[in-house]
Amino acid sequence: MPANFTSFYFLCFYAIVLFIYYIIPRKMQWIFLLFASAAFYLFTGNGILILYPVAASLIAYVSLRLMAGTEDVKKRRLALLLSVIFLIGALVVLKYINFGINTVNGIASLLGKAENMIAPFHFLVPLGISFYTFSILGYIVDVYNKIAEPQKNFFKLALYGMYFPSILSGPILRYREDGEQFFAPHPFDYRQVTFGMQRMVWGFFKVLVISERMNLIVNTVYDNYAQYPGAYIWIATVCYAFQLYTNFSGSMDIALGISQTFGIYLPENFETPFFSKNISEYWRRWHITLGVWMKEYVFYPLLRTAAFTNLGKKLRKKFGKKRGKQLTTFLAMFILWFTVGIWHEGDWKFVIGSGLLHWFYIVSGELLTPFFQKIMEKLGINSKSRWLDALRVLRTFFLVNIGFVFFRAASATDAWNMLKSAVSIWNPQILVDGSLFMLGLDVIEAVIALVSLLILWIISRLQQKGPVRERIEKRKLPVRFLIWYALLFYIILLGYYGPEYSAAEFIYQGF
Amino acid sequence: MTREEVFATLNEVFQDVFDDESITVNEETTADDIEDWDSLEHINLIAAVEQEFGMKFTMGQVVTMKNVGEMADIIMSQIED
Numbered sequence: 001m002p003a004n005f006t007s008f009y010f011l012c013f014y015a016i017v018l019f020i021y022y023i024i025p026r027k028m029q030w031i032f033l034l035f036a037s038a039a040f041y042l043f044t045g046n047g048i049l050i051l052y053p054v055a056a057s058l059i060a061y062v063s064l065r066l067m068a069g070t071e072d073v074k075k076r077r078l079a080l081l082l083s084v085i086f087l088i089g090a091l092v093v094l095k096y097i098n099f100g101i102n103t104v105n106g107i108a109s110l111l112g113k114a115e116n117m118i119a120p121f122h123f124l125v126p127l128g129i130s131f132y133t134f135s136i137l138g139y140i141v142d143v144y145n146k147i148a149e150p151q152k153n154f155f156k157l158a159l160y161g162m163y164f165p166s167i168l169s170g171p172i173l174r175y176r177e178d179g180e181q182f183f184a185p186h187p188f189d190y191r192q193v194t195f196g197m198q199r200m201v202w203g204f205f206k207v208l209v210i211s212e213r214m215n216l217i218v219n220t221v222y223d224n225y226a227q228y229p230g231a232y233i234w235i236a237t238v239c240y241a242f243q244l245y246t247n248f249s250g251s252m253d254i255a256l257g258i259s260q261t262f263g264i265y266l267p268e269n270f271e272t273p274f275f276s277k278n279i280s281e282y283w284r285r286w287h288i289t290l291g292v293w294m295k296e297y298v299f300y301p302l303l304r305t306a307a308f309t310n311l312g313k314k315l316r317k318k319f320g321k322k323r324g325k326q327l328t329t330f331l332a333m334f335i336l337w338f339t340v341g342i343w344h345e346g347d348w349k350f351v352i353g354s355g356l357l358h359w360f361y362i363v364s365g366e367l368l369t370p371f372f373q374k375i376m377e378k379l380g381i382n383s384k385s386r387w388l389d390a391l392r393v394l395r396t397f398f399l400v401n402i403g404f405v406f407f408r409a410a411s412a413t414d415a416w417n418m419l420k421s422a423v424s425i426w427n428p429q430i431l432v433d434g435s436l437f438m439l440g441l442d443v444i445e446a447v448i449a450l451v452s453l454l455i456l457w458i459i460s461r462l463q464q465k466g467p468v469r470e471r472i473e474k475r476k477l478p479v480r481f482l483i484w485y486a487l488l489f490y491i492i493l494l495g496y497y498g499p500e501y502s503a504a505e506f507i508y509q510g511f
Numbered sequence: 512m513t514r515e516e517v518f519a520t521l522n523e524v525f526q527d528v529f530d531d532e533s534i535t536v537n538e539e540t541t542a543d544d545i546e547d548w549d550s551l552e553h554i555n556l557i558a559a560v561e562q563e564f565g566m567k568f569t570m571g572q573v574v575t576m577k578n579v580g581e582m583a584d585i586i587m588s589q590i591e592d
Contacts, residue, residue: 142571145569145570145574146571147571147574280549280551295550296574299550299554300554300573300574301570303554303558304554304558304570304573309558312558325555329551329555333551
């Protein structure tokens with residue numbers, strides 16, 4: 001079975017799980033979910049690799065038990081350290097050791113010492129390791145900080161770590177908020193189950209109709225960027241922004257929808273991020289659970305270490321209160337953004353595109369905002385005008401697209417070459433001479449893509465005003481029927497699926 | 512220190528951190544009520560409050576504190592000790 005929410009086999013698996021879930025005694029529901037989650041992990045081709053999440057749960061369990069038995073700070077810290085070392089250690093070895101080796105090799109070849117290159121390792125990396133590691137680790141830190149109760153039952157902890165809707169690409173869970181509902185009895189609730197399924201349908205629309213179409217254009221240009229210079233790169237990058245967003249947020253709609261049909265509510269990961277007015281806001285609306293995790297478990301603890309507190313004092317003395325504070329925060333943010341970037345994968349293209357570039361944006365924003373405010377005051381421009389807000393949204397979208405070039409390109413060097421080509425080659429004629437229809441989508445396909453994006457835009461605007469499913473629910477039966485079946489048939493007719501389009505890979509599943 | 516005094520001092524700290532003398536906080540004030548109170552300023556605010564009252568919040572308190580009332584509760588309980 002492919003590791004994929006959109007495959008036919010997965011849907012059969014899901015239907016069977018859902019059916020059994022509601023006919024067995026409610027006390028057994030969580031045990032059954034654990035069983036289904038293990039089966040899912042095995043079927044997704046992970047086989048023996050299931051030992052990784054099982055071992056992670058086991059180590060977490062030992063840590064939690066050690067902490068539960070004592071108030072002694074030293075012992076609690078040791079218990080915490082045990083998990084941190086093993087969980088982060090596994091992540092570093094499996095995901096980042098080659099990053100170190102490749103970087104050293106890169107430096108060696110730059111220095112002309114290619115004969116000293118180190119051979120990279122080949123590991124089989126268990127699916128979803130970055131997600132389950134963070135969900136589990138966050139929980140252990142919370143227990144250490146005494147804001148979550150230590151779980152006494154190993155199997156319950158294992159379910160939290162391996163819950164199948166969220167193990168492959170998130171959302172990253174938070175035990176203190178999401179944990180207990182996994183083990184509570186869930187009677188069949190018709191509204192909840194239909195709402196969950198509706199959300200899944202919406203996710204399928206995003207993934208199969210939009211993301212897969214965008215994928216064709218993106219692949220054509222990104223895989224042969226020397227042949228597609230200038231404006232082609234801009235077009236393909238905007239397509240990639242929508243591909244990545246619909247793919248990742250669509251897979252979240254499916255994951256959250258599936259979970260809702262079990263009566264379990266997972267945290268939201270997206271909140272129409274492309275409507276953000278600045279980069280900080282964008283990160284509060286894009287991959288929300290990663291941002292929250294990084295804030296709570298990297299950024300805050302880092303700023304509260306003795307080293308940073310002392311540094312802060314020194315910088316404040318030297319540069320004054322305001323600047324000193326700013327410099328300390330910028331430094332901590334550098335480490336934070338490096339971590340966010342490398343979390344995706346040990347590759348400079350992610351470290352730059354999803355990390356340090358955004359650090360640069362935020363720092364520049366912080367430094368330049370007072371300056372721009374003064375200019376606007378002098379020119380008498382109303383800084384809260386709607387036009388200006390629209391411009392801010394466009395600017396933010398443009399800036400994140402630069403990051404996406406790194407994210408999608410084969411390497412950081414390719415990304416740099418593409419950006420050079422994008423700004424140095426002037427070929428706007430391709431926008432009107434029909435060349436765009438040669439990239440993988442002909443006229444009809446392009447129209448379908450644009451109409452689908454328009455639907456996405458309208459629904460996203462509506463979402464900002466409140467839950468869309470509830471609005472539809474208030475309509476009369478024939479209208480509801482029409483909306484949902486129209487969407488379903490739209491997906492069936494226009495979605496890209498089946499063996500010949502097995503490209504419905506979830507991009508974030510690789511992390 | 513009475514609760515009123517704690518709030519009076521908190522007002523000064525908030526005004527200083529957010530550079531806005533019009534800010535007054537009460538029991539129910541949350542990050543949503545103060546425009547600049549984002550996750551970045553939260554940690555600066557915490558440090559400023561700690562310095563002012565000569566106390567320390569635990570990491571758990573830093574991330575779970577829901578409003579200024581809870582903040583005052585923690586301050587009161589610590590400066591009493």
